[in-house]
Amino acid sequence: MIETNAAIGSGGLPRRKAGGVATLVASSLSNQLGAASGSLAFPVIGPLGVVAVRQLVAAAVLLPIVRPRLREFSWRQWWPVLLLAVVFGTMNLCLYASIQRIGLGLAVTLEFLGPLAVALLSSRRKSSVVCAVAAGAGVVAITQPDASMDYAGIGLGLVAACSWAFYILLNRTVGQRIQGIQGTAAATGVSATLYLPVAVVILASQPLDGFAILCAVSAGILASVLPYVADLIALRRVPAQLFGVLMSINPVFAAIIGALALHQELNVGQWAGIALIVAANAGAMLLRDGQPKRRHGSRI
Helix, strand or coil: CHHHHHHHHHHHHHHHHHHHHHHHHHHHHHHHHHHHHHHCCHHHHHHHHHHHHHHHHHHHHHHHHHCCCHHHCCHHHHHHHHHHHHHHHHHHHHHHHHHHHHCHHHHHHHHCHHHHHHHHHHCCCCCHHHHHHHHHHHHHHHHCCCCCCCHHHHHHHHHHHHHHHHHHHHHHHHHHHCCCCHHHHHHHHHHHHHHHHHHHHHHHCCCCCHHHHHHHHHHHHHHHHHHHHHHHHHCCCCCHHHHHHHCCHHHHHHHHHHHHHCCCCCCHHHHHHHHHHHHHHHHHHHHCCCCCCCCCCCCC
């Protein structure tokens, strides 16, 4: 009987892990579908309006579920939460503004340089230099510098990457000082509060467009709420290192969805650049040695 139970238990582990992997893939797909949905509202309310609605939707869902004890927070806990809130808004706004200028696939790929940089800087292996070189080559292949290139769009993507890197570092501090996910929920609420006047002004300054609002709300659900819940579930089933590797599929999904749904065609060189950055990110996660394995973090 003991052997039978052991066999069942050991058989359940692969199924549990497979379920976690499937959840992460679904999370990545949902994230990029949300970004694509939000981009459909750009002509009406712009990236700023989409991000404002997205932050409000995320806060409206997350705060009632988590119910952070805000009155019990000390200043030592509040200051990283406030910085995290600013990073939330900056990261999403720059990403969406970049998507508007250079397309979903390229913008998301450039944003992934943020977690890649954190992973490379925390690695103790010399072979991580290979990942850095591959990522650099990927950036050159994506941008293909010439006079007609949209350098503003590239710059916004890189600012989003820096913001994601800061998010990872700040999230570690918040996680150490505040129990559970109360800090993340509080930061989401602060970010939504900052964007509330923006949403009011944008929506009040023009006739309401039901389709644009629906697309922006869909972005909040698909790109914030569902991925966050899915990531929490997946992290209970797969190692954090595997989580980081699987996150690398996001730029691939972004490029495919951008091409199929938004008709944002990429040339061979740009696809090669995406592949190089994805490979560099996956390699950096696998090469991390002697460091606590932490998640990249959902982009609320």
